[in-house]
Amino acid sequence: MNRAGWRYPLALAALWCMGSLGLTGCWDRTEVNDLALITGAAIDRDEAGRLELTVQIFIPRASGGGGGAEPMSQKNGSTGNNNTFTRTAVGENIADAFSHLQGELSRALFWGHAEVIVFGEAAAKSGIRDHIDYLLRAPQPRERAFVYVSKGKAQDVLQLHSILERDTAEVLREMSKSKLALSVTLAELAAMLTDDAHSAVLPMLTIVPAPTFKQMDQALSFIDGLAVFKDDRMIGGTDSNAARGVLWLRNEIKRGIVTVHPVGPGSSVSLKLLKSSTRLIPRIEGDTWRMDVYIRTENDALQNTTRLNLTSNLQAMKQVEAEMNEEMKSQIRQALVAVQEGMKVDIFDFAGEFHRAYPVAWKKEKSRWDERFPNVEVRLHPNAKMLRPGLASIRSTVPDKEYAK
Template sequence: MKRTLLVILLPVFILSGCWDSIEIQNLAIITAAAIDSEENHKVKVSVQIFIPRTITSGESGEDPSLGSTFVREGIGKNLAEAISVLQTNIPRKLFWGQCKIFIFGQDLAKTGIRKELDFLIRHPAPRINSNLYVSEGKASNLLKLIPPLERYSGEVLSKFSQHQEVGVDTTLSDISKDLTEASQSFSLPYIKRLKSDEYARKSYETIPTIVGTAIFKKDKMIGNIDLEETRGLLWLSRKIQKSTVSIKPEENENEVIMMPTSGSVRFKPQIINNQWIMNIQIQVAASIIQNETFLSLLQEDVITKLEKGLENKLRDRISKTLEKIQKEYQADVVGFGRRFHQKYPEQWKKVKDHWDEKFPEVDVKLSVNATIKRSGDIGGPAALPEEEVIEN
């Protein structure tokens, strides 16, 4: 009898686990969200919601200007209230499971985003691996763009996060760690609407694109760096990218273009006679992808000169970035403090409460060693007569 009762009740227990499930047709799937400041210290949340008809209709030749998403907004005295108001404007239940993009408007970023970050990190709905951005102007405007290639602007930013070779990649998880460190400094990709020269397209038929990096100090945006300085930051962040580097050899008006293929960055903190020193050693291997000069790349001395040129170019680029974040912004977005803390815990205790003042005083010693691994199958530039190639 007991065995029979167990068999009868078992299916009941199994089915009871789905009592609170919601059918997909009752969900509003959010693909990206924007957070902006409003008057009277209020905050506006805008969400990009996927339109199911674009995948269920099965029709071809649909007008692309209709888009795959629409945007709804909610305003409140805080982010929690704004989302609550937003829900009243949408008949379906908001679903955040597919939202991996959060964009902060520049005005809000400059006044501080700690409250908004606290909600996003604390609330179980937003994903902890969601990517964060700062927009030039209102963040909500970027959600309304209709890309010519991807389905919606949130998808564009998602792919930039996966494959972008010039922008930093920062998630909610990264921010939650950075804000617990002494410097409380971090960086986010800085984005804006790409202006298109295609006259056949409307102004909103374009994409958001990365134009640099926003620098934050204690939850407030204090400035930004351009794309070239961002590339230097990527090296310091150990995110070796495949961006091109152009070198102009001595006594040449044209350039040799190279692409780093691998590399490593080592940080070695030192304290000598109370002088804090950060030794940064960079190893990089590169391939030549274009030769605009008349030089033969089969000559060893030519390759040696190009390697020195690459070292100087990378050293200048990284030094320029360090000058900006260390001297101008005084924001330790590269983690110097963490490394000194690990090696010199006792000395660190004396400076951790005023690391913002100590960080600009750190003496940075930067060394770069470059090796050209591949110069191509030909020595001189393609389509150049052999007698015009310069051998040395």
Template sequence: MGDSANDFMHEEIILHKSWGTLSTMSLERNSRMRSLSLPLFILILVYLTGCWNRVEINDLAIESMLGVDLADRRQIRIIAQIVNPPLLTDSSPGDPRDRETGQAYFVLTQEGSNPSECSSKLQEKLSRQFIVAHRRVVIIGDKLARSGIQNVLDHLSRDPGTRLDTFILVADHMEASRLLSTPDYLEKMPSEAVREIEHSNTGLAIDMKDFLLMCATEGTAPVAATIRATRKGFELSGTAVFRDYKLIGYLNDEQTRALMWLRDEMKKGVVTIDSPGTNKKISVNILRSKTKLKPSIQNGHVHMDVYILTEGNISENNSNLNLFNPKNIEKIEQQTADQIRACIGQTIGFAQKQLQADIFKFGQIVYKKLPNEWETLRYRWGEEFPKTEVTLHIKVNIRQIGMLGQGLELKEEEIQK
């Protein structure tokens, strides 16, 4: 029993020493924590001070759309469309020009030797801080585009407030100022109308990032959508083609659709053909399309094989064809493919002979697929592109014909089986 008691007391002494050591370590740790807490507390206070450089929205002038024109004496004119917040929430329908409450925007114009100078002078006209972070659209006037837009692009790309998803367009044979002063019947802000038109996938949609990349890419001529004013708003009218930062020509609507097919950007559209054997019309609504380009070198020149697969539905049939007959569907598919081929062929010829500009990114495809050959072609691609032979392989598949095989107005004997 004595030995057990001694052992117990010995263990208790050891335990007390351990607790003492732990207590000492705990005190030292607490002391170190207290020494670190003050700097940490001060650091937290710094970050809890809030947005020290904030600007209230009531102190901002928000630009939604920018226009750039060529003024007299080689000056630059910028036209800024600025949001009028008190009237932006007005829900009155109809033409904004007829509203008693006024427009949800106003337009300011300033001329200068370059865009930076114009922006600085424009700020002097505003009681609020001018910001461009909410800019949706940039429209370049025809005359300025023809004289060169390099300084405009330099200004826009250097400004940290410029968003890369801002759409860039060219005013179709007119000044940008005319477009920025045009109201839209559906949208309170004209900039929103232009933006939604670009998002509709019915025409070419080029944003700032796309345009700058085309300017910096060898073997590619930059393009941008063209827009014009109508009585009730805006409409896309084709494509503007650039070389060395200067506008060199336009593509019409049909040529623009061919361009979108070749660039694999065709999302939706309608192809109307003559009914086989008649002058009646059949319309095919494009659902989806896929394009692949395969380059090769033949007889010392670039040869481009273009493979296009398009799927669509019959959206209108004014002919006497019975669409329940698979043979008639095959005829429509073939005639639709022939019409697409003719449209693309004409556009390729126009780009090679008249424009002499590679708007289809053929050079970029050669660079990716044939990098060794491109090393010798890159310096003379401007001469080689017009000589490029193109073979079109087009396939059209009709997926649906609608609820009718033929028109309701046709009699049984008039239907072509």
């Protein structure tokens, strides 16, 4: 009894000592007040071949409006938008530039909420593997950050203003999440660079200039086309039509509106894409490697300017579906022409499909894939379904005689 009696206070005293010793440390404690939250980062290459790291930083004080002194230096950032400002530093690699950047700021830079990473065209063309290394190795940056390539300088994208969203990084993130265009996360990019095809594809950003000089803050950027990477270097881009084809092939189209012309130019039917799935079936017959692409889509009619009666005419629906198949085929063909024949880069992961289906043949052909890929025959089997004609069909009330023509 007595022994236990003094042992307990002793243990408590020991705990107390440990606790107070521990409190003197608080090694990793960082208050939010001491953080500079990075919302987005841009990576550029200047003329001398050095790396420029630009970060967009959230200004916590700015929210109330007024008051806060605005950083107005023209060279290093400053946007009219009160919420964020951007800052650029030059260095040998990201870590180096980052340390320079940190040296200029009073608060600790924090990557944990950087959801957007933009590569400038020049940086992308000179290779991105070294940058990816930092972004995956350091514990703070997120694997789920979205990655883009911008036409021209990437820092320009971050310096834009945002009207609808909190900041431009948020604009890009929301656009990627809507899945209307290609969205690639950092982890997906890293996976693309390490898989069989050794190629990657990233969404390409274009800046639309402001309509007038007075409305400076209305310039915006949007995803327009794709940047295609061979190994880790960007070798070219596609326009937005071909980009759509690439999305069909990569099974990444989840939403969208397709407009087709079933009765010739002049009138059209627009369809809303509800669901789409693409299956790639590789076949090896003798020396010909072939890829069968099966695409199934489900759609609703959205607008009809033709004279077809979609509500009651089954034949008309078939016609629209056939036309939609043709439209898909043409988009994919464009993509194939640009990527498979033009750039000769396997961004559709055909390599992986062959590897999985024919592991033995793949092992032999692996080293010669770059020569093999442009010659892979692609057969398209689109299968569009129109599920519903929409709520009402005003067109069907057009007098019959007009129909008769």
